[in-house]
Amino acid sequence: MHRLITPTALLLLIFGSSAQFTQAQQTPAIDKRYTDEIKKLADQPAVKKAFQTFIDLEPQTKQDLITLTETPSPPFKEQVRAKKFAAMMKEAGADSVWIDEVSNVLAKRKGRSGKKTIIVEAHLDTVFPEGTDVKVKQKGDTLYAPGVGDDTRGLTAVLAVLKGMEKAGIETDADVLFVGAVGEEGLGDLRGVKHLLRKDGGIKPDSYIAVDGDGISSITHRGLGSHRYRVTFKGPGGHSYGSFGIVNPHSALGKAIYYFTTDADKVTRQGVKTTYSVSVIGGGTSVNAIPYESWAEIDMRSESPEKLNEVDQILQNSVQRALKDENSLKRQGPDLTVEVKKIGDRPSGRTDATAAIVQRAMAVSKYLNAEPQLEVASTNANAPISLGIPTVTIGSGGIGGGEHALNEWWLNDKGYLGMQRILLLLLAEAGIDKSGGTAAK
Amino acid sequence: MHRLITPTALLLLIFGSSAQFTQAQQTPAIDKRYTDEIKKLADQPAVKKAFQTFIDLEPQTKQDLITLTETPSPPFKEQVRAKKFAAMMKEAGADSVWIDEVSNVLAKRKGRSGKKTIIVEAHLDTVFPEGTDVKVKQKGDTLYAPGVGDDTRGLTAVLAVLKGMEKAGIETDADVLFVGAVGEEGLGDLRGVKHLLRKDGGIKPDSYIAVDGDGISSITHRGLGSHRYRVTFKGPGGHSYGSFGIVNPHSALGKAIYYFTTDADKVTRQGVKTTYSVSVIGGGTSVNAIPYESWAEIDMRSESPEKLNEVDQILQNSVQRALKDENSLKRQGPDLTVEVKKIGDRPSGRTDATAAIVQRAMAVSKYLNAEPQLEVASTNANAPISLGIPTVTIGSGGIGGGEHALNEWWLNDKGYLGMQRILLLLLAEAGIDKSGGTAAK
Numbered sequence: 001m002h003r004l005i006t007p008t009a010l011l012l013l014i015f016g017s018s019a020q021f022t023q024a025q026q027t028p029a030i031d032k033r034y035t036d037e038i039k040k041l042a043d044q045p046a047v048k049k050a051f052q053t054f055i056d057l058e059p060q061t062k063q064d065l066i067t068l069t070e071t072p073s074p075p076f077k078e079q080v081r082a083k084k085f086a087a088m089m090k091e092a093g094a095d096s097v098w099i100d101e102v103s104n105v106l107a108k109r110k111g112r113s114g115k116k117t118i119i120v121e122a123h124l125d126t127v128f129p130e131g132t133d134v135k136v137k138q139k140g141d142t143l144y145a146p147g148v149g150d151d152t153r154g155l156t157a158v159l160a161v162l163k164g165m166e167k168a169g170i171e172t173d174a175d176v177l178f179v180g181a182v183g184e185e186g187l188g189d190l191r192g193v194k195h196l197l198r199k200d201g202g203i204k205p206d207s208y209i210a211v212d213g214d215g216i217s218s219i220t221h222r223g224l225g226s227h228r229y230r231v232t233f234k235g236p237g238g239h240s241y242g243s244f245g246i247v248n249p250h251s252a253l254g255k256a257i258y259y260f261t262t263d264a265d266k267v268t269r270q271g272v273k274t275t276y277s278v279s280v281i282g283g284g285t286s287v288n289a290i291p292y293e294s295w296a297e298i299d300m301r302s303e304s305p306e307k308l309n310e311v312d313q314i315l316q317n318s319v320q321r322a323l324k325d326e327n328s329l330k331r332q333g334p335d336l337t338v339e340v341k342k343i344g345d346r347p348s349g350r351t352d353a354t355a356a357i358v359q360r361a362m363a364v365s366k367y368l369n370a371e372p373q374l375e376v377a378s379t380n381a382n383a384p385i386s387l388g389i390p391t392v393t394i395g396s397g398g399i400g401g402g403e404h405a406l407n408e409w410w411l412n413d414k415g416y417l418g419m420q421r422i423l424l425l426l427l428a429e430a431g432i433d434k435s436g437g438t439a440a441k
Numbered sequence: 442m443h444r445l446i447t448p449t450a451l452l453l454l455i456f457g458s459s460a461q462f463t464q465a466q467q468t469p470a471i472d473k474r475y476t477d478e479i480k481k482l483a484d485q486p487a488v489k490k491a492f493q494t495f496i497d498l499e500p501q502t503k504q505d506l507i508t509l510t511e512t513p514s515p516p517f518k519e520q521v522r523a524k525k526f527a528a529m530m531k532e533a534g535a536d537s538v539w540i541d542e543v544s545n546v547l548a549k550r551k552g553r554s555g556k557k558t559i560i561v562e563a564h565l566d567t568v569f570p571e572g573t574d575v576k577v578k579q580k581g582d583t584l585y586a587p588g589v590g591d592d593t594r595g596l597t598a599v600l601a602v603l604k605g606m607e608k609a610g611i612e613t614d615a616d617v618l619f620v621g622a623v624g625e626e627g628l629g630d631l632r633g634v635k636h637l638l639r640k641d642g643g644i645k646p647d648s649y650i651a652v653d654g655d656g657i658s659s660i661t662h663r664g665l666g667s668h669r670y671r672v673t674f675k676g677p678g679g680h681s682y683g684s685f686g687i688v689n690p691h692s693a694l695g696k697a698i699y700y701f702t703t704d705a706d707k708v709t710r711q712g713v714k715t716t717y718s719v720s721v722i723g724g725g726t727s728v729n730a731i732p733y734e735s736w737a738e739i740d741m742r743s744e745s746p747e748k749l750n751e752v753d754q755i756l757q758n759s760v761q762r763a764l765k766d767e768n769s770l771k772r773q774g775p776d777l778t779v780e781v782k783k784i785g786d787r788p789s790g791r792t793d794a795t796a797a798i799v800q801r802a803m804a805v806s807k808y809l810n811a812e813p814q815l816e817v818a819s820t821n822a823n824a825p826i827s828l829g830i831p832t833v834t835i836g837s838g839g840i841g842g843g844e845h846a847l848n849e850w851w852l853n854d855k856g857y858l859g860m861q862r863i864l865l866l867l868l869a870e871a872g873i874d875k876s877g878g879t880a881a882k
Contacts, residue, residue, distance in 0.1 A: 186729075224682065228728050240740045241665065244716035250737070251719055254698020261692040265770050275685035278692055279728045284721030287669050287738040287785065288627075291720060296691070297728040299681045329706050344728065 027362065027374050028353045034363040034428075041427055042367060050164035050423055054416040057160055062143075062412065064088065065156045066136045069148045074132070078124040078182040079103050085124065085180045088159055093166035094178065102195045105180035109162065109172070111430060116174035116206040118430045120161065120422065122154030122396070123184035123192065123212065123380060127404045142411045149400030149410040153418075154211040155180055157396035160419045161426065173431035174206065184212075184380050189344050193383040207357050207429045208384040209422065210393040214400035214410065216370045216421045219361045220393035223382030225308050225348020226301040230341045231256065231319055233326075236333050237292030245331030249283060249294035252336055256322035257296065263314045264300075267307075274302035276311050297343070303376050305348050305386070316340065346378055347386030357390040360428045364421050390429075394421060468803065468815050469794045475804040475869075482868055483808060491605035491864055495857040498601055503584075503853065505529065505597045507577045510589045515573070519565040519623040520544050526565065526621045529600055534607035535619065543636045546621035550603065550613070552871060557615035557647040559871045561602065561863065563595030563837070564625035564633065564653065564821060568845045583852045590841030590851040594859075595652040596621055598837035601860045602867065614872035615647065625653075625821050630785050634824040648798050648870045649825035650863065651834040655841035655851065657811045657862045660802045661834035664823030666749050666789020667742040672697065672760055673780045674767075678733030686772030690724060690735035693767035693777055698737065700759035705741075705752050715743035717752050738784070744817050746789050746827070757781065787819055788827030798831040801869045805862050831870075835862065 041047060054061075068088075073081035082103045090097040094107035105124065126147035128134070136145040158178050164170075181192035196203055210220075233249035233256075257278055264276045277299045284291035298315060302308040319340055327335045351358055353374060365372035377393065384391040397418015402408040482488060495502075509529075514522035527546045531538040535548035546565070567588035569575065577586040599619050605611075622633035637644055651661075674690035674697075698719055705717045718740045725732035739756060743749040760781055768776045792799055794815060806813035818834065825832040838859015843849040 226682075240718035240720060241667075241716050241742045244714075244718070248702070248718060250722055251698060251702040253722075254695045254702060254719065257692060257695020258699035261689070261695060261770075273685075275682050277681035277685070277689060277729075277731045278695065278725075279681060279730055279732060280725030281691055281694075281735065282723050284719075284738070287720045287740050288718075289720055290718050294722065297725070299728050301682045329702075 027372055030362045030366065031359050034356070034359040035366065037428060038360065038363040038367045038424055041424055041432070044432065046168045046170045047423070047427065050168035050170060051420050053164040053167045054160055054419040057163060058412070058416060061156050061160050064159060065143065065148065065152060068155055069136050069145045069152045070134050072128070072130065072132065072134050073124050073126050073147065074128060074130045075125055075183070075185055075188050077130060081124050082180060082182070085155060089162065089178060092159055092162045094162060100195065102192060103182045104192045104196055107162065107178040109165065109176045109178065111172040111174040111176065113173050114175045116430070117177055117203065118174050118426060119177045119179055119203070119205040119208045120158055120426055121179035121181050121193070121208070121210050121380060122158045123151045124155065124180045124182050125185050125188055126150070127185045142409050144407060144409045146406055146408055149214060149408055150403040151184070151212050153214070153398065153400065153410050154396045157418050157422060158211055161422050164419060164423060170427070170432060172427065174429070176426065176430055177203065177205065181380055187344070190346055190380060190383050193380040197383055197387060205384070205389060208381065208389050208391040209425055209429070210380045210391070211396050211422060212379050212393050213395040214398050215395040216368050216397055216417050217365055217373045218375050218395050219358060219365070219372055220375045220377040220379055220381055221353060221358045222303045222350040222376035223346070223348050223385040224301055224303050224376050224378040225305060225382060225386070226299060226344060226346045226378060227308060227312050227342065228344030229298045229315065230295060230343050231298065232293060232295040232339045232341070233323070233336055234293050234338070235290070235336045238290050240288045240290055243290055243333070246290060246333035247326055247330045247336040248290050249336060250291055252322045252326035252338070253281070253294040253296055255325055256319045259318035259321055260315050263318065264311050267310055267314065272302060272304040272307055274304065274307040274311060276300040299344070303348050303350065308348055346382045348382065349385040351385055351391050355390050357392055357429060361392045361394055361425055364424045367424065368417050368421055394425065397421065468813055471803045471807065472800050475797070475800040476807065478869060479801065479804040479808045479865055482865055482873070485873065487609045487611045488864070488868065491609035491611060492861050494605040494608045495601055495860040498604060499853070499857060502597050502601050502856070505600060506584065506589065506593060509596055510577050510586045510593045511575055513569070513571065513573065513575050514565050514567050514588065515569060515571045516566055516626060516629050517624070518571060522565050523621060523623070526596055530603065530619060533600055533603045535603060541636065543633060544623045545633045545637055548603065548619040550606065550617045550619065552613040552615040552617065554614050555616045557871070558618055558644065559615050559867060560618045560620055560644070560646040560649045561599055561867055562620035562622050562634070562649070562651050562821060563599045564592045565596065565621045565623050566626050566629055567591070568626045573847070583850050585848060585850045587847055587849055589849055590655060591844040591849065592625070592653050594655070594839065594841065594851050595837045598859050598863060599652055602863050605860060605864060611868070611873060613868065615870070617867065617871055618644065618646065622821055628785070631787055631821055631824050634821040638824055638828060646825070646830060649822065649830050649832040650866055650870070651821045651832070652837050652863060653820050653834050654836040655839050656836040657809050657838055657858050658806055658814045659816055659836050660799060660806070660813055661816045661818040661820055661822055662794060662799045662832070663744045663791040663817035664787070664789050664826040665742055665744050665817050665819040666746060666823060666827070667740060667785060667787045667819060668749060668753050668783065669785030670739045670756065671736060671782045671784050672739065673734060673736040673782070674764070674777055675734050675779070676731070676777045677774050679731050681729045681731055684731055684774070687731060687774035688767055688771045688777040689731050690777060691732055693763045693779070694722070694735040694737055696766055697760045697763035700762055701756050704755045704759065708751055708755065713743060713745040713748055715741070715745065715748040715752060717741040744789050744791060749789055787823050789823065790826040792826055792832050796831050798833055798870060802833045802835055802866055805865045808865065809858050809862055835866065838862065
């Protein structure tokens with residue numbers, strides 16, 4: 001995930017990656033009952049034992065991070081890392097571990113009643129293409145390697161949480177599903193989590209905790225949705241003089257861009273931040289030829305599904321209007337055709353800041369002496385949020401930087417707090433045994 | 442040169458080559474004095490002797506064609522062929538032969554008075570890139586090789602005309618400059634002939650005969666002019682969400698295309714055929730990035746300089762208007778800039794059908810029992826025509842096809858008629874000795 005546009009954002013562009021982007025928000029008040037609940041939970045002896053386990057396990061967690069980081073996991077090629085992660089989860093004590101059709105890793109830890117299911121997930125994929133040197137280099141205490149922070153650290157934090165729960169013998173009421181998801185980045189288009197939560201045969205969790213990013217402050221409760229399209233106008237093509245009068249796909253694309261940007265500009269000047277960008281264009285073979293094809297890739301984003309759909313509709317209308325207009329100008333030959341292909345679809349939406357999962361996440365940060373920060377971003381959380389599942393994305397502790405860049409790094413600055421945070425939020429959501437149970441189910 | 446859009450036109454597009462394109466015209470009447478003049482000229486014993494020489498020389502002319510064709514002459518790399526052609530012209534008996542700064546070959550044959558200068562020219566360059574297999578293959582009587590017809594046959598016809606004049610001892614009143622010109626094709630943009638006729642220090646011929654294409658019918662007296670531009674909008678670029686509100690070069694290009702094609706459509710619906718084409722576009726690196734650059738290559742053509750300039754002006758205005766409009770929409774960051782680079786400039790114009798050189802060319806075709814055909818095309822003739830120099834482009838005899846394609850061919854079907862035609866037109870323009878002089882000086 002990405003929280004700020006830093007110098008690394010430029011590299012992010014170069015690597016052509018991911019819709020991830022985050023924006024800080026003002027933090028609302030935390031209801032006292034959640035503050036109390038978290039404190040009570042943290043005082044449980046079993047939880048304290050787990051907390052200590054995270055510290056004791058640090059050398060092993062570091063080794064796991066190196067092992068997984070050095071197992072390449074390029075977009076659409078997460079299988080090798082998936083197998084390794086599955087083996088680690090099995091060894092850590094999960095009741096059952098399996099790899100699904102799209103290579104998501106699922107590790108189930110049964111709860112007492114199993115009436116509910118809580119998902120804790122980190123993503124397996126990195127933005128880095130096959131062949132990238134992923135050897136981890138250590139300078140001082142800092143680990144450098146592509147993908148070391150985003151989201152390999154997330155995977156190891158999830159793994160360590162399971163280990164801690166096992167060592168401390170913590171029993172939850174709900175089933176917990178620990179997940180390593182494929183396809184979070186870029187053109188992966190959230191395909192792992194989409195498959196996981198698919199309508200037909202997918203899992204229907206009661207709440208969803210995505211682990212992505214560093215630190216223990218950020219709480220992403222709003223999903224920045226995006227639609228991406230590739231629009232392609234096609235005509236017969238021909239000699240620029242001899243065939244003059246036939247339809248010209250570039251003329252149509254120019255018109256579509258004009259109509260789209262003119263109208264989209266107007267509707268994005270008020271309300272929730274909503275953006276659009278004609279990002280890549282192409283087509284044509286020679287200056288003396290009317291092209292047979294003209295295409296553009298277009299990106300639009302909003303945390304409001306309504307706004308996103310409004311801009312989307314403007315694009316659809318603009319393309320059809322341009323098609324009609326260019327065809328009406330033709331002096332000979334066949335009509336233009338157009339193909340509008342959706343190449344990206346990240347749903348948007350929000351889990352309300354007053355929802356239990358958000359309030360609990362804030363209370364956990366506070367309990368760990370960090371300042372909770374509510375954010376909007378494009379992460380795996382987008383998918384469950386859009387389905388109405390209480391969801392947050394939280395960081396996994398430590399300090400990181402250079403996400404999506406070759407010089408990515410992660411520093412274990414009290415990284416165990418990340419696991420403590422995940423555990424507290426998970427236990428609040430999953431409920432523990434009656435004696436020390438959670439307050440607000 | 443190209444006279445029709447045949448299947449080879451498709452290959453022409455693939456090879457990204459040349460503005461050449463021709464269109465047939467209705468042929469006006471030939472003034473009787475030119476018919477008489479040409480007949481009288483052809484009856485001269487020395488001319489008859491030269492005519493026979495062309496026939497006698499055919500084996501040598503064929504060998505010259507193979508030698509020159511197999512000497513590659515890619516765009517901007519005509520030097521090797523230029524040296525070979527210069528040596529041939531020297532050996533054929535030119536008074537002086539030299540290669541100028543841009544590699545044009547000039548072979549001067551002095552006239553009696555030398556008060557006038559007539560240029561007879563064929564072009565040295567082919568459309569074929571370095572490394573193309575230019576080995577000549579003979580099937581039956583047909584020679585196959587890239588460039589064998591366009592315009593290597595033209596070079597050998599010019600060479601043979603010089604040889605014939607030498608053998609027959611023909612004396613002209615005007616100086617004759619036999620030229621092998623570079624840069625006729627595509628991006629060569631007529632640079633050879635433009636240099637030859639440059640204002641500052643160039644040659645100022647009294648008439649100009651370009652030899653290009655096959656047969657003995659075609660007479661190109663109208664130059665199809667073209668302007669070509671590469672328009673590039675530039676902005677800072679940035680993340681499609683994080684940097685939203687900065688200028689978007691693609692939005693500007695879209696607007697420019699919309700303004701240009703809308704206005705250009707209107708002015709090209711009446712009058713002399715005038716065309717425009719947005720041919721190639723590009724820019725952008727990733728769907729999630731506002732691009733830092735957006736560019737388009739645009740072609741416009743007309744045989745009317747006024748119409749060409751009108752469409753040109755519409756483009757300039759559209760680009761500036763789009764720049765202004767896009768800048769006015771920006772919400773943050775620096776302004777867009779734009780660069781409009783002229784990448785092609787072939788002047789247009791015509792030598793009137795009643796001009797002596799056109800009338801003579803028609804009379805020559807008639808005399809040789811061919812039907813003269815007046816045409817518009819983009820050839821080296823464009824340059825002298827635009828300077829007001831009486832000019833035609835005529836073919837060099839025989840039958841050819843597949844110009845600009847790898848399967849180009851030329852067949853020596855009474856090819857000697859091509860030389861007879863060039864000679865008659867040249868002598869009519871240059872004047873021969875008083876005893877059998879030309880009628881219409």
